[in-house]
């Protein structure tokens with residue numbers, strides 16, 4: 429299924445809005461931005477609210493298991509890394525070329541900042557890959573099942589998740605299998621045993637699972653799990669090992685959130701470096 433230009437633009441805009449919203453919730457230094465965000469009556473906030481309303485209503489335990497079955501066989505499309513990057517980049521918004529960065533530029537700004545700080549090459553590559561799972565959008569998935577904060581399903585939703593009030597329309601809230609603190613899980617069972625709400629994090633994790641060091645895999649899989657890496661509200665599910673690995677998730681989050689800059693990285697100049705890195709760690713063709 430091909431998305432129309434209009435749908436691609438909508439998807440792109442929603443991704444931008446979500447990222448701006450996360451940044452407003454977790455501003456780099458000043459609390460002022462956060463205050464402004466709370467008090468400012470703007471139309472984009474309504475779009476974000478509407479987005480989370482759907483996300484929180486439809487991301488049930490059953491929905492997640494269904495999507496895992498549907499997508500994790502990875503039999504949809506085969507692409508080289510660069511084909512995937514270009515495919516994702518068809519989600520551009522050309523309405524405002526002065527400010528908007530496309531997806532490739534976000535990936536490169538993230539990974540180049542990691543590189544500039546002298547981190548290991550797998551960390552740089554992880555930065556470059558982290559949002560490639562958003563191609564789900566191009567497979568016709570609704571935006572609430574691609575982007576947005578992620579959270580465990582199958583147990584009580586934390587009130588530290590953004591817009592927690594919307595979970596009241598999620599049927600799992602009424603289901604006694606799923607609405608206790610632990611739900612279907614055991615205390616400290618480890619996140620590997622926990623199903624997360626479905627989106628681009630879980631998807632890219634599975635695509636890269638056999639190819640990157642574990643620290644990088646945690647970054648991919650949990651980078652939108654703000655309720656834990658920022659709010660620490662799921663310690664009851666985390667193992668000791670998860671806690672150690674989340675130090676890397678936190679390290680990564682800084683690059684994801686705070687590297688947006690108006691200067692555009694020179695994509696063609698950087699391409700050979702990233703293709704080299706990819707050939708060190710990844711197979712020539714990736715399965716989506």
Ligand SMILES: [Fe+2]
Nearest residue numbers: 558559651652
């Ligand atoms: Fe992301």
Ligand SMILES: [Fe+2]
Nearest residue numbers: 534558559684
């Ligand atoms: Fe990102």
